[in-house]
Structure formats: C-alpha cells, structure tokens
Amino acid sequence: MIAKLILKRxxxxxxxxxxxxxxxxxxxxxxxxxxxxxxxxxxxxxERIAALQAELNLDxxxxxxxxxWLGGLFVGNFGTSSATGGPVTDLLGERITASLVLMLCAAxxxxxxxxxxxxxxxxxxxxxxxxxxxxxTLTLAALPEFVIGxxxxxxxxxxxxxxxPAVTMSPPGQQVWEIPTQLILPTLTxxxxxxxxxxxxxxxxxxxxxxxxxxxxxxxxxxxxxxxILRHAVPHAIGPVAQVVAIQLxxxxxxxxxxxxxxxxxxxxxxxxxxxxxxxxxxxxxxxxIIAAVYVVVNLLADIVGILANPKLRSAS
Amino acid sequence: MSTSDLKPSADAGxxxxxxxxxxxxxxxxxxAHLLKRVWAQGQGKVGIxxxxxxxxxxxxxxxxxxxxxxxxxxxxxxxxxQPEGIFGxxxxxxxxxxxxxxxxxxxxxxxxxxxxxxxxxxxxxxxxAGYAGGKTDSVLMRLNDIVxxxxxxxxxLLAIVVLGPEGWVLVTVIGLTHAPRIARVARAATLxxxxxxxxxxxxxxxxxxxxxxxxxxxxxxxxxxxVEAGLRLTYSIGAIASLSxxxxxxxxxxxxxxxxxxxxxxxxxxxxxxxxxxxIAIAVLTVGTNLxxxxxxxxxxxxTVESS
Numbered sequence: 001m002i003a004k005l006i007l008k009r010x011x012x013x014x015x016x017x018x019x020x021x022x023x024x025x026x027x028x029x030x031x032x033x034x035x036x037x038x039x040x041x042x043x044x045x046x047e048r049i050a051a052l053q054a055e056l057n058l059d060x061x062x063x064x065x066x067x068x069w070l071g072g073l074f075v076g077n078f079g080t081s082s083a084t085g086g087p088v089t090d091l092l093g094e095r096i097t098a099s100l101v102l103m104l105c106a107a108x109x110x111x112x113x114x115x116x117x118x119x120x121x122x123x124x125x126x127x128x129x130x131x132x133x134x135x136x137t138l139t140l141a142a143l144p145e146f147v148i149g150x151x152x153x154x155x156x157x158x159x160x161x162x163x164x165p166a167v168t169m170s171p172p173g174q175q176v177w178e179i180p181t182q183l184i185l186p187t188l189t190x191x192x193x194x195x196x197x198x199x200x201x202x203x204x205x206x207x208x209x210x211x212x213x214x215x216x217x218x219x220x221x222x223x224x225x226x227x228x229i230l231r232h233a234v235p236h237a238i239g240p241v242a243q244v245v246a247i248q249l250x251x252x253x254x255x256x257x258x259x260x261x262x263x264x265x266x267x268x269x270x271x272x273x274x275x276x277x278x279x280x281x282x283x284x285x286x287x288x289x290i291i292a293a294v295y296v297v298v299n300l301l302a303d304i305v306g307i308l309a310n311p312k313l314r315s316a317s
Numbered sequence: 318m319s320t321s322d323l324k325p326s327a328d329a330g331x332x333x334x335x336x337x338x339x340x341x342x343x344x345x346x347x348x349a350h351l352l353k354r355v356w357a358q359g360q361g362k363v364g365i366x367x368x369x370x371x372x373x374x375x376x377x378x379x380x381x382x383x384x385x386x387x388x389x390x391x392x393x394x395x396x397x398x399q400p401e402g403i404f405g406x407x408x409x410x411x412x413x414x415x416x417x418x419x420x421x422x423x424x425x426x427x428x429x430x431x432x433x434x435x436x437x438x439x440x441x442x443x444x445x446a447g448y449a450g451g452k453t454d455s456v457l458m459r460l461n462d463i464v465x466x467x468x469x470x471x472x473x474l475l476a477i478v479v480l481g482p483e484g485w486v487l488v489t490v491i492g493l494t495h496a497p498r499i500a501r502v503a504r505a506a507t508l509x510x511x512x513x514x515x516x517x518x519x520x521x522x523x524x525x526x527x528x529x530x531x532x533x534x535x536x537x538x539x540x541x542x543x544v545e546a547g548l549r550l551t552y553s554i555g556a557i558a559s560l561s562x563x564x565x566x567x568x569x570x571x572x573x574x575x576x577x578x579x580x581x582x583x584x585x586x587x588x589x590x591x592x593x594x595x596x597i598a599i600a601v602l603t604v605g606t607n608l609x610x611x612x613x614x615x616x617x618x619x620x621t622v623e624s625s
Contacts (some may be wrong), residue, residue, distance in 0.1 A: 012462070016462055016463055016466050017466070019466075020463060020466050020467065023463065023467075024475065027475050027478070027479050030479045030480075035433040036415060135360075138360065138604075138607055138608055138611055139604050139607075139608075141607060142551050142555075142600075142603040142606070142607030142608075143600055143602045143603055143604065144554075144555035144556075144558055144559050144603065145559070146559055146562045146578070147556075147596050147599055147600050147603075150582070150585075150592060150596050151596070151600075153585065154585065154589065154593065156584040156590075158585045158589075159585070159589060163477065166585075173614075191595065198367075250468075251468065253468060254467075254468020254469065254470050254471050255468070255470075257470055257471070257474070257563075258466075258470070258559050258562070258563065261563055264374065271562075272471070272474060273474075273563055273565070275478070276474050276477060276478045276565055277564065277565070279478055281478060281479075284474065284478045285469075285475075285476060288467070288471050288472075288474070288475050291467075291471050292466050292467050292468075292471065295466055295467070295468060296466050299466075
C-alpha cells in the first residue's frame with residue numbers, strides 16, 4: 001500500500017517535471033529574434049548564421065527541437081550561452097556546488113533552530129515568550145529576503161558593527177567556502193527567511209499533540225514531563241512538520257536568487273540574474289529547469305516522508 | 318438567496334469610523350463588522366496603523382515631493398552621494414527625499430493589481446474545480462501543480478527575459494503565480510459549502526451554475542479569501558520590490574523604492590539614507606499587511622465558530 005502510494009506520487013512528479021520542461025521550452029518560441037544572430041552579433045555573415053542555425057537545430061520544427069533539447073538535458077547538454085558563446089554547463093558547474101553549499105548551511109541552521117523554538121513556544125502557550133515568538137514570526141515572515149539581507153549588512157558589515165564582509169570575494173581558482181566568514185551573512189539571511197514558517201508549523205502541531213489523549217494518558221501514568229514531550233509528543237508532531245520543512249527547503253532553491261545577487265555570491269542565482277539582464281535565454285532555461293527540478297524533487301521527498309511517517313498507513317500494510 | 322443575509326458579508330454594515338457610540342459588541346445573530354473585529358485585536362490594530370501610514374505616504378508622496386524638497390524625483394540636486402538636503406543625494410545626484418516620497422505609488426499600484434488578478438483567476442478556478450469535481454477538478458488541479466513547481470520569482474524572471482520588464486508583465490506574472498495558491502484555498506472553501514442545503518435548494522430550482530457560484534457559494538467563502546488577499550498582497554509587494562531591487566522590475570529613471578535600493582546600495586556605508594528609507598518603508602508596509610492578514614484570519618475564524 002505504501003509502495004503503491006509512493007509510486008503514484010513519483011509518477012505525478014515525473015509528469016510535472018515534463019510539463020515544466022514544456023513551459024520552459026515554450027519561452028524560447030515566444031522570444032522575438034533569432035538566437036543564432038544574437039550569439040554571432042551584428043557583423044555575422046549569412047553563411048555563418050545559417051551554419052550556427054543548423055548546429056543549434058533552429059532549422060527544425062519546434063516539436064523536434066523540444067525533444068532534442070529534452071534529450072540533451074539528460075546527457076548534461078544544457079545548450080549554448082549567447083553571452084559567452086560556450087556551453088551552458090561550463091558556466092554553471094561550479095556555481096551549482098556553491099549554491100548547494102549555501103542552501104545546505106541555511107538548512108542546517110534553520111531546521112533545528114526552528115523546531116526548537118516552535119516546541120518551546122508550544123510548551124509556553126499564551127505566555128509572554130510565546131507571544132513574543134508569534135509577533136517575531138509574523139514580522140519576519142512578511143519581510144522580503146532583500147530587506148532582511150540589507151538589515152543584516154547594515155548591522156554587521158557597514159554601519160553598526162564592521163565585523164563581517166558585505167560581499168563575497170571569489171578569486172579565480174578559490175572556492176567560496178575557503179573564506180568561511182563570507183558565508184555567514186548570506187546563510188543567516190536565508191535561514192531567517194525560512195525559520196518563521198518552520199516555527200509556526202511546529203508550534204501549531206506540537207500544541208495540538210500536547211492536547212491529545214495519549215499525551216494526557218502518559219501524564220496520568222506518571223511518565224516524567226520531559227519524557228512525555230520527547231518520547232510521546234515530538235515524534236507525532238514531526239510528520240506534518242516535515243512537509244512544511246521540505247517546502248521551505250524547496251523554497252530555498254528560488255530564494256537563493258535574491259540573496260546571491262545581494263551578496264554577489266557566485267552561485268546559480270546570480271548567474272540567473274546576469275542571464276536575464278543579458279537576455280541569455282538558454283542559460284535562463286537551464287537554471288529555471290534546475291531550480292524547478294530541485295523544487296519538485298524536494299517536495300516529492302517531503303511527501304514520501306509524510307507517507308512513511310503516517311502511522312495509519314504504516315499499520316495498514 | 319435569503320440565506321446569504323444570515324451570514325456576515327464583507328460589505329454589509331456601517332464603516333468603522335463614527336460608530337464608536339455604545340453598540341452591542343457581538344451578538345449571536347449578527348456578528349460585528351469584519352473591520353471592527355480586526356481592530357479589536359492587537360495585531361489588527363498595529364497592522365492597520367502601519368499599512369494606512371505607508372499607503373498614505375505612497376499616495377500623497379508624489380504630490381508632496383516637489384513641494385517639500387524643492388526638487389522633482391528626476392531632477393539633479395547636486396553631486397552624487399552628498400549629504401545635502403534632508404536625506405542627501407543619490408547615485409546620480411538626485412534628491413533622495415524627493416525620490417523616496419514619489420517611489421511608493423507604482424509599487425503599491427502594481428501589487429494591488431497583481432493581487433486582484435490573482436484573486437479573480439484563483440477564485441474562479443478554485444470555485445469551478447471545487448463545485449464541478451471529477452475530471453474538471455483533477456485537470457485544473459494538475460495544471461495548478463505545474464505552476465506551483467516553479468518558485469514564483471523564477472517564473473517571473475522567465476517571463477521578463479521573454480517579454481521584457483514592462484509593468485503589465487510584472488502584474489500579470491505575479492498575479493498568475495498567485496492564482497494556483499489562491500485556487501487551492503478557494504477550492505477547499507467551496508468543498509466546505511457545496512453540500513449545504515441552500516446550494517442544494519438552488520440546484521433543485523435549476524438555477525444556472527454560474528449563478529449558483531456567484532450568488533450562493535462566493536458570498537460564503539469570502540472569509541478565507543480575504544485572508545488570502547492580505548497574505549498575497551504582502552507577497553506581491555515583496556515580489557515586485559524584489560524584482561525592482563534586482564534591476565528587472567521598474568526601470569530607470571522611475572522613482573521606486575526597490576529600484577532606489579539597487580541604485581544606492583554601493584554607497585550604503587557613506588550615504589545610507591538612499592537605501593535605508595526605502596528598505597524601512599517596504600518593511601513597514603509588508604509587516605503591516607501581514608499582521609492585517611493574520612488578524613483577518615482570526616476574525617473570520619471566530620465568526621464561523623459562532624454562526625455555525
């Protein structure tokens with residue numbers, strides 16, 4: 001039963017990814033102008049344009065081009081950048097790692113801290129600390145990521161304290177994480193953006209679980225409160241919260257865009273902004289599909305965790 | 318149709334101002350006006366004050382800018398990044414104060430339009446999916462999932478690269494990316510009322526579908542939709558300001574808060590006002606609308622409990 005549910009969910013994800021690729025590909029068809037002409041510039045001769053058009057398969061029908069493009073994605077061929085003239089893969093390779101490092105750091109901070117504050121808040125429901133958390137999460141959740149980022153830069157890099165770098169330095173040949181201090185502000189910004197949602201969900205779920213019959217039963221049996229919380233309540237709250245956590249982590253894939261631009265962090269987000277500014281369509285397509293794929297896969301994992309954590313489904317099989 | 322009179326309706330009742338005289342606070346038959354219930358909460362009060370303050374600033378700002386500062390938003394006031402005038406000059410030597418005053422109107426206008434577009438499309442799709450059920454429902458919801466597979470900003474960037482950073486592109490793409498999220502809420506709310514007796518009665522009298530949706534179902538799902546409106550307005554402001562901040566939303570020489578941050582952030586340490594004023598304004602506005610949305614959520618939740 002569980003396997004069937006997971007398989008069904010998997011098929012839905014594959015279908016969505018295919019549909020996403022159609023949407024992303026359709027973007028090129030809507031684009032006015034000729035990509036070959038854009039790559040070669042004003043002074044290109046007609047023969048060179050014709051040659052490049054043949055090389056980029058522009059002389060085929062849209063349907064054929066879609067399948068050639070889609071096939072290319074599977075073997076790591078993301079097309080040609082019109083800004084550099086080289087393959088998109090060269091442009092993105094290191095940047096993907098850099099972005100993943102940033103997302104991972106943010107997740108490693110946001111998830112445990114968010115869960116801890118959520119549990120704390122639920123256990124002190126209605127008290128002053130809980131109200132402070134509620135106001136704090138409402139405020140943080142409203143702020144766009146660049147507002148949080150600029151506030152942190154003003155506080156820690158330019159105006160109040162000058163202890164952290166405001167932008168990322170990446171000399172060629174050196175990885176960004178070799179200077180760890182420059183990861184602090186971008187990581188903190190991303191973490192602060194996703195934390196309020198994790199806190200609110202954890203608080204709501206935990207509050208509900210603490211009111212339930214089995215927690216009361218455990219208390220009546222004389223189980224120590226600490227054990228009631230850690231052994232009886234928390235495991236039941238994790239399932240629903242895992243989904244929200246995963247949605248937030250998936251959000252990070254899109255959220256890195258603004259944060260990377262703000263801190264000049266050399267990841268795919270900044271590459272995306274550059275590509276949009278120069279109207280480098282193949283790069284925009286490649287990055288959109290990568291980000292959408294991360295988004296869909298993380299959501300899929302979340303649902304699988306949700307299915308596995310659901311005790312009703314577990315006992316049925 | 319008479320049944321809809323029993324339910325609280327968003328546009329019934331007197332406006333909140335001038336009704337401070339002694340009135341029964343809440344009665345079982347007719348709950349207090351929504352705005353009054355929002356105002357009764359701490360969050361709601363703060364949210365309304367913050368939102369009204371920034372909206373007033375954004376609306377009156379463009380008119381006041383030349384009067385108060387002596388410079389129009391695009392006029393040169395001095396050398397770049399100098400502390401002259403009230404808040405100094407920006408990257409091209411224009412008055413920061415003037416550009417700040419003039420910079421909120423378009424952001425606000427675009428955000429509201431995007432939210433309205435998202436609400437209309439999302440609401441129609443969600444209500445049809447919830448009411449029709451079956452195949453229509455699954456097709457619409459799968460289409461929803463496809464849009465939901467893109468982070469909002471990425472889809473916006475994809476649209477901007479193809480169509481260019483025009484105003485209508487921003488409004489349309491932000492509105493349409495809200496739509497599936499709103500549609501989910503509208504669908505869930507529709508499913509909650511679709512089996513009520515008054516809907517059944519209307520079906521029995523062969524009232525046309527569109528009329529049932531508009532007259533029977535819509536008035537009864539305004540609660541969750543008004544919460545969505547507040548929430549989506551918050552996100553619209555954030556998304557449009559973010560795009561301008563990235564240099565891909567409003568284009569120079571427009572005076573706009575997001576764009577100002579982009580233009581002036583290289584001088585954050587020597588002339589911070591060009592960045593801090595718009596950042597603070599956007600922060601206050603989004604926090605205000607979010608607190609408001611939260612207060613509306615509590616207010617509508619409490620009436621559904623009372624009236625059921």
